[in-house]
């Protein structure tokens with residue numbers, strides 16, 4: 001049986017593999033402090049890139065600083081084809097809290113923190129992580145912080161800009177200020193609030209990068225997902241990723257893991273054959289929920 005889907009999509013001025021890697025899980029518990037196993041964290045990063053991953057998602061507020069420092073330790077000097085996407089707009093409190101940090105000074109400091117800890121002179125892609133409501137997009141102008149990032153882009157510190165946790169209206173507002181190459185929002189098999197946005201961005205050639213593709217801190221659980229996965233001889237996580245790869249051509253995956261075993265499982269999802277009836281069953285599960 002053949003089951004083909006587009007393997008790459010444009011991210012800024014590069015064409016990247018649609019199966020990338022999200023580095024947030026490499027920091028300590030609660031995305032705070034050092035990893036439980038530093039050697040394994042470094043090994044995960046090296047194996048990801050050795051396996052063909054050319055898109056890594058990070059932020060200097062993971063740890064804070066820890067994840068970026070691990071990426072630099074494991075991979076610098078970076079291969080030419082590797083695109084590292086980071087995000088700014090928050091800082092961590094001493095209690096591990098996530099706090100908005102969207103002033104001009106905050107954003108400028110965050111860009112320099114990312115440059116220093118990643119050992120780069122220019123950041124490939126910087127997403128403005130909108131912090132209106134921390135856990136879900138909420139309306140409100142993002143012009144002021146996005147203009148700050150556009151200014152840092154003009155200075156040559158940033159190659160491309162994107163948004164995270166943003167509404168469709170905020171994407172349009174930002175596009176009036178500078179080019180937006182990607183949008184990173186919460187989306188997965190059972191969380192599909194952004195269905196219309198995914199399709200609208202696909203029509204514009206803009207990448208959509210779902211965060212929590214596997215459910216994040218609460219791993220995906222669905223009886224239908226488990227049933228379809230079992231019939232395919234795959235794991236539910238692989239099946240959820242395979243569904244995302246077929247959902248729209250502009251979806252870039254950044255599943256997060258701190259283990260090489262899970263990394264291998266997730267990357268193998270790219271080879272999973274998902275017959276039309278399996279795809280329909282997964283779609284119907286979600287439709288039934290809505």
Ligand SMILES: NC(=O)c1ccc[n+]([C@@H]2O[C@H](COP(=O)([O-])OP(=O)(O)OC[C@H]3O[C@@H](n4cnc5c(N)ncnc54)[C@H](OP(=O)(O)O)[C@@H]3O)[C@@H](O)[C@H]2O)c1
Pocket residue numbers: 021022023024025057058087129164165184185210211212213214215216217219237238254255256257258259261262263265266
């Ligand atoms: N923009 C934002 O606001 C935002 C928010 C959250 C995340 N992100 C980005 O999105 C990336 C992905 O999100 P995420 O890492 O939070 O969530 P995720 O990819 O949905 O899920 C990660 C969780 O799934 C587990 N896992 C991974 N592969 C697995 C497998 N094959 N089998 C079983 N469990 C597996 C991981 O544990 P193990 O470590 O044990 O594998 C971890 O607990 C992050 O790394 C980060 O870069 C962005």
